[in-house]
Amino acid sequence: MNSATDKDKPVEKKKANSKARIAAMGDLHVKEHGTASYKDLFAEISQTADILVLTGDLTDLGKVKEAELLAADLRSCSIPVVGVLGNHDYECGCVEEVTHILKDAGVHLLEGQAVEINGVGFAGAKGFAGGFGRHMLGSFGEPAIKAMVTESVEETMRLENALRQVRSERAMVVLHYAPIRETVAGEPEEIFPFLGSSRLAETIDRFPVKAVVHGHAHRGTYEGRTPGGAPVYNVASHIEKPTGKPYALLEL
Numbered sequence: 282m283n284s285a286t287d288k289d290k291p292v293e294k295k296k297a298n299s300k301a302r303i304a305a306m307g308d309l310h311v312k313e314h315g316t317a318s319y320k321d322l323f324a325e326i327s328q329t330a331d332i333l334v335l336t337g338d339l340t341d342l343g344k345v346k347e348a349e350l351l352a353a354d355l356r357s358c359s360i361p362v363v364g365v366l367g368n369h370d371y372e373c374g375c376v377e378e379v380t381h382i383l384k385d386a387g388v389h390l391l392e393g394q395a396v397e398i399n400g401v402g403f404a405g406a407k408g409f410a411g412g413f414g415r416h417m418l419g420s421f422g423e424p425a426i427k428a429m430v431t432e433s434v435e436e437t438m439r440l441e442n443a444l445r446q447v448r449s450e451r452a453m454v455v456l457h458y459a460p461i462r463e464t465v466a467g468e469p470e471e472i473f474p475f476l477g478s479s480r481l482a483e484t485i486d487r488f489p490v491k492a493v494v495h496g497h498a499h500r501g502t503y504e505g506r507t508p509g510g511a512p513v514y515n516v517a518s519h520i521e522k523p524t525g526k527p528y529a530l531l532e533l
Contacts, residue, residue, distance in 0.1 A: 307496020
């Protein structure tokens with residue numbers, strides 16, 4: 282984990298041509314009362330992977346205390362950490378404070394930006410709801426519906442801006458919301474429109490993306506692909522993964 286002194290230094294690009302092992306997980310839902318700690322898990326990941334990616338819902342209610350507890354647990358993580366926020370991180374209206382705490386803890390928190398670590402370019406945004414394929418919500422009718430679609434489009438534009446910043450041939454997209462229907466399968470179909478949007482996949486497929494990770498759908502499916510063929514992984518901590526752990530291990 283980067284110290285406060287190190288966090289403002291340029292990210293090292295060591296072994297840019299070698300494979301990077303990436304541990305990815307989401308939906309930690311750290312609670313204010315600290316009933317569960319990720320300290321040991323982060324220490325384990327540090328021995329297994331080169332980079333840790335967190336795909337949102339890092340806190341349970343977006344409280345400052347929750348972010349502080351997560352930041353404390355992250356002290357046991359000795360590898361770079363990349364992340365995005367999720368919908369739960371916005372719940373209490375303290376998103377600026379939560380963001381500051383996590384960035385101050387050394388997390389490369391992406392909100393429409395990109396960062397390159399060990400030769401891998403990470404492009405991140407929260408994403409948003411809207412539905413998939415021909416069932417995707419259109420901008421028609423009441424102002425509330427149009428506002429929802431506008432938010433979905435704006436998050437997609439943030440992702441596009443992030444992808445345009447990636448210079449590495451190895452690009453990973455980090456989201457909270459799902460870009461495809463396949464990886465939310467297992468959730469009740471009635472809530473599919475609230476779990477992600479095909480707009481994200483349409484943007485991803487315009488760029489040479491090696492892998493996509495997201496969370497949010499706790500009862501979804503681990504793996505799928507965008508229409509253009511980019512592999513997508515639902516790494517919510519609740520999802521069964523090949524590792525048998527709360528995190529997935531991917532090589533790029």
